[in-house]
Amino acid sequence: MQASGNAKNPLVMFVDLDEWFHCRWATGALSSRWPVVDSCLRDTYHSDKPVGEIVQATEWILDCFDEHGVKVTFAILGEVAEWYPDLVRRIGQEGHNIACHGMHHIDATLLSPEQFSQDLARARHILEDLSGKPVIGFRAPNLIITDWLPRVLVEQGFAYDSSICPARNPSKFKAHSRAPRTPYRVSLNSLSRRGNSSLIEIPMSVFPVLRMPGGTSIYTRILGWDWTRISIDSALRVGAACYYMHPYEFNTTQGLRRMRLNERLFLMRTGSYMRENLRKILERYKGRIVTAEYYVSNLFPRRLMASAGGTGTG
Numbered sequence: 001m002q003a004s005g006n007a008k009n010p011l012v013m014f015v016d017l018d019e020w021f022h023c024r025w026a027t028g029a030l031s032s033r034w035p036v037v038d039s040c041l042r043d044t045y046h047s048d049k050p051v052g053e054i055v056q057a058t059e060w061i062l063d064c065f066d067e068h069g070v071k072v073t074f075a076i077l078g079e080v081a082e083w084y085p086d087l088v089r090r091i092g093q094e095g096h097n098i099a100c101h102g103m104h105h106i107d108a109t110l111l112s113p114e115q116f117s118q119d120l121a122r123a124r125h126i127l128e129d130l131s132g133k134p135v136i137g138f139r140a141p142n143l144i145i146t147d148w149l150p151r152v153l154v155e156q157g158f159a160y161d162s163s164i165c166p167a168r169n170p171s172k173f174k175a176h177s178r179a180p181r182t183p184y185r186v187s188l189n190s191l192s193r194r195g196n197s198s199l200i201e202i203p204m205s206v207f208p209v210l211r212m213p214g215g216t217s218i219y220t221r222i223l224g225w226d227w228t229r230i231s232i233d234s235a236l237r238v239g240a241a242c243y244y245m246h247p248y249e250f251n252t253t254q255g256l257r258r259m260r261l262n263e264r265l266f267l268m269r270t271g272s273y274m275r276e277n278l279r280k281i282l283e284r285y286k287g288r289i290v291t292a293e294y295y296v297s298n299l300f301p302r303r304l305m306a307s308a309g310g311t312g313t314g
Contacts, residue, residue: 009239009240009241009288010240010289010290010299011241011281011288012162012202012240012242012243013073014072014073014075014139014162014242014244015073016075016139016246017077017080017087018054018101018141019054019080021037022077022141023246024266025040052084054084054087056251057247059090060250060275061250064275064279064282065094065282068279068283071095071290071291071294072097073096073137073291074097074099075099075101075138075139076088076091076099076101077104077105077123078100078101078119078124078126078127079104081123082126088131089131096291097291099137099139099293100127100135100158101138102119102123108145120153136157136160136293137158137162138153138160138161139163139244143165143172144172147189150189150190158199159198159296160200160201160202160292161201162202162203162242163191164192164201165204166178166203166204167206167212168210168212176192176203177211179203180201181235182235183300186199204216204242204244205231205235206235207230208230214231214235215241215242216243216244216245217244217245217249217277220274221269222266232285236288240299243281250270250271252270
């Protein structure tokens with residue numbers, strides 16, 4: 001069930017369907033423990049495929065959404081869809097929106113525009129083939145963006161993106177820090193600037209005043225429920241809010257062994273703590289949670305944004 005078109009500002013919710021190792025251990029980033037996923041799988045599972053830790057957690061999330069009558073957007077990696085096609089089919093069949101998270105969990109800055117475009121088209125084809133529906137949204141792995149990204153998305157006909165976190169810290173978001181905090185049309189030259197392109201940006205909600213990430217389960221686990229509640233409530237007072245999470249956070253363990261201290265801190269309070277907090281979110285914002293596709297099709301304030309489109313046009 002989606003919030004009605006007359007509802008107060010909605011909460012757009014995402015689930016990033018990637019494995020625990022995609023988050024920071026095998027992302028393709030220079031700081032990753034493994035440079036590519038294949039190396040991680042061989043070292044961790046002695047196989048060329050993961051063992052399916054994501055499946056049970058995602059099924060629990062889907063059951064929880066069904067219990068609360070909620071539909072959200074799943075941003076899915078192409079390689080995850082190849083590993084778990086039945087899971088992707090179930091997500092689509094249960095009425096959730098499917099967006100593209102790229103083919104592999106690789107920072108866009110490590111790819112050329114041509115490489116990125118080819119991978120994006122491949123991943124989108126896989127997702128559309130499994131779901132039987134057009135895929136019109138994108139979310140960048142690690143929320144790492146480039147100046148050429150909006151042009152590629154527009155060229156391929158995407159309607160919305162949700163890769164911007166308009167926070168001052170951590171440093172990876174410096175390129176986002178001046179971005180609007182409510183949804184907007186983007187410039188063809190930058191996802192973080194208003195423009196008159198056809199692409200709509202749905203930015204992650206941030207904690208007020210401090211301007212740190214708020215609309216993410218990572219900060220829910222590290223800084224607690226009140227951090228999340230204040231971030232979302234603050235965003236909803238002025239426009240649509242945006243929150244995202246990962247299935248691995250609903251498992252009590254991951255395949256990673258011999259974790260360093262910073263890795264243990266990053267994975268703190270997975271499992272029951274996040275299950276409890278997801279229920280809190282679904283109950284607190286009942287009737288206001290929508291998919292990204294529903295928001296851009298029915299609730300995005302087009303006339304308001306058209307009048308603001310003169311700043312930073314592409």
